[in-house]
Amino acid sequence: MSFDHLQEAIIAKKNPTVAGLDARIEYVPQYIRDAAYAQHGVGLQGACEAIWQFNVGLIDALCDIVPAVKPQSAYYENLGWRGMEMLERTIAYAKSKGLFVIADIKRGDIGSTASAYAEGWLSAASIEGQAFKTFDADCVTLNGYMGADSINPFLKAAKGEDKCVFVLVKTSNPGSGELQNIPAGEGDTVYGVMSDLLEKWGAGTQGKYGYTMAGGVTGATHPQELREIRARMPHTFLLVPGYGAQGGTAEDVQYAFQDKGRGAIVNSSRGIMCAWQKTGGDGHDFQEAARNAAIAMRDDICRYITIE
Amino acid sequence: MSFDHLQEAIIAKKNPTVAGLDARIEYVPQYIRDAAYAQHGVGLQGACEAIWQFNVGLIDALCDIVPAVKPQSAYYENLGWRGMEMLERTIAYAKSKGLFVIADIKRGDIGSTASAYAEGWLSAASIEGQAFKTFDADCVTLNGYMGADSINPFLKAAKGEDKCVFVLVKTSNPGSGELQNIPAGEGDTVYGVMSDLLEKWGAGTQGKYGYTMAGGVTGATHPQELREIRARMPHTFLLVPGYGAQGGTAEDVQYAFQDKGRGAIVNSSRGIMCAWQKTGGDGHDFQEAARNAAIAMRDDICRYITIE
Numbered sequence: 001m002s003f004d005h006l007q008e009a010i011i012a013k014k015n016p017t018v019a020g021l022d023a024r025i026e027y028v029p030q031y032i033r034d035a036a037y038a039q040h041g042v043g044l045q046g047a048c049e050a051i052w053q054f055n056v057g058l059i060d061a062l063c064d065i066v067p068a069v070k071p072q073s074a075y076y077e078n079l080g081w082r083g084m085e086m087l088e089r090t091i092a093y094a095k096s097k098g099l100f101v102i103a104d105i106k107r108g109d110i111g112s113t114a115s116a117y118a119e120g121w122l123s124a125a126s127i128e129g130q131a132f133k134t135f136d137a138d139c140v141t142l143n144g145y146m147g148a149d150s151i152n153p154f155l156k157a158a159k160g161e162d163k164c165v166f167v168l169v170k171t172s173n174p175g176s177g178e179l180q181n182i183p184a185g186e187g188d189t190v191y192g193v194m195s196d197l198l199e200k201w202g203a204g205t206q207g208k209y210g211y212t213m214a215g216g217v218t219g220a221t222h223p224q225e226l227r228e229i230r231a232r233m234p235h236t237f238l239l240v241p242g243y244g245a246q247g248g249t250a251e252d253v254q255y256a257f258q259d260k261g262r263g264a265i266v267n268s269s270r271g272i273m274c275a276w277q278k279t280g281g282d283g284h285d286f287q288e289a290a291r292n293a294a295i296a297m298r299d300d301i302c303r304y305i306t307i308e
Numbered sequence: 309m310s311f312d313h314l315q316e317a318i319i320a321k322k323n324p325t326v327a328g329l330d331a332r333i334e335y336v337p338q339y340i341r342d343a344a345y346a347q348h349g350v351g352l353q354g355a356c357e358a359i360w361q362f363n364v365g366l367i368d369a370l371c372d373i374v375p376a377v378k379p380q381s382a383y384y385e386n387l388g389w390r391g392m393e394m395l396e397r398t399i400a401y402a403k404s405k406g407l408f409v410i411a412d413i414k415r416g417d418i419g420s421t422a423s424a425y426a427e428g429w430l431s432a433a434s435i436e437g438q439a440f441k442t443f444d445a446d447c448v449t450l451n452g453y454m455g456a457d458s459i460n461p462f463l464k465a466a467k468g469e470d471k472c473v474f475v476l477v478k479t480s481n482p483g484s485g486e487l488q489n490i491p492a493g494e495g496d497t498v499y500g501v502m503s504d505l506l507e508k509w510g511a512g513t514q515g516k517y518g519y520t521m522a523g524g525v526t527g528a529t530h531p532q533e534l535r536e537i538r539a540r541m542p543h544t545f546l547l548v549p550g551y552g553a554q555g556g557t558a559e560d561v562q563y564a565f566q567d568k569g570r571g572a573i574v575n576s577s578r579g580i581m582c583a584w585q586k587t588g589g590d591g592h593d594f595q596e597a598a599r600n601a602a603i604a605m606r607d608d609i610c611r612y613i614t615i616e
Contacts, residue, residue, distance in 0.1 A: 025435055047435045072421055079433055079440075080392070080433075080440075088388060106415070108453075110481040111481065113330075117385060119386050120387070125387055127333055127350060127355045130350065143414075145416075145487060146479045147485070149484070171454050172418075173455065175456050176457070178456055179455055179505065184498060185491065190492060193490050
């Protein structure tokens, strides 16, 4: 599923947001945890089962509202191979519900190593000439510190599958400027140099909406930089973290979009997953709460942009 | 196992090298593959079993020669959750044989996400207040593009376990300069800025050999930069990829070391794992071939340095 597909899903649902699926056991209502522990014990297997039930519930509740979900690999790796097994199931389930799946893995390596990652996450492992799919996301996030060598193998795998990637440009964390805002190149910054590299790496892969297969990640928490990056990367689809819990507002994220509200998708994880914690209940309403939060986020952002 | 432990193992074995464990099915002798396929079929499970047998054989053959092994996560992820399960077993088995295990994961994320990675790879997942270890490596590789926010959670986890990390500085790939060699800061480069950040991030965590918990990755394929980085990062233990197949020589890597041959470890993956492909046999000699290659590499490097 390329950015053409993602853009179409955004237009169809009139919603440019992606719901994070951060598999933290603390986010799961206690009654779901207790049922899973009763069956599998308090431990890795029990936690995976509880999160799986929670993920399925979230996906069911959100799949007609949001165009995409973004599982964060760290929370699944945190639970070892059992977490990775549950991640494979979560990705497959989300896809079966028509959602575009961005695996937030932020991988970055080179040559045959990058190809191995790309096969595992986007295309298929090759064993004795046969192809075997595993994680099979629609899109992954990448770190380009190692240069084009670390991005091209993913673009190659993505091309064969009509998929796409997002590469970190200017991240949403408070300390992102420590390296990214250092003066670099000719009157530029490290993230500025990365912006130009990313437009170059993606060149020649534009789809019908004008976006290359190499999207960029730019945080909502730095609205000035977001405006600047949007202007200098006209062919780059943007993934925008940092809305909500991290402090980015709808007013801030409007600058990520181009004409007709195109070319960007805004992430919210805690704001949607943990919405049930703010209703005063014990979590039995987690689906309704997540759905209401997703609708509120959509409406909040759409006060500033019109999607056509 | 901190860099103190690693340095002591290097001194004890008089060998500053780490053997990569790149789990590629193409590297496994056919007779091992055939036996695994006969039991589990040609597929992900069969490939994992074949690589597991190969890894065990390599670890057995190398554990009294090399101080450390470095499984590359990409090749395990390539095989989905089954590969990750086999990676957990491989790390545990290598540790049981007294080897220091560097999980080459090059992760980079922020805040609670980075903590989740750090718990999974270095310390333990927390479920209902109980700790559950999974990957449990001695050390991981990291990407610092996102700044200290992406490194500190790992240093925190490492501190509690007496472990350590390596952060990418100047990588061994041909295109590493695309971002890393861009002029940055005041008459400096991006990798130079990263060098200084890394010394800063590690400050205050020095062990008895003088190295902080935050090591650096610097490729053997850029000997001039390696010399420069070694000089400007006196408290940083270095992991040096790029020896052998990628073109780095023993003469090149000598610049990674400080007095008494300390402060660095050089990686070889294909050169050791695939040594059997050069003996003219069918792979039944893979252990002897790997062992001989590891001894030859040790002796090659020790022509230029003396380890005390």
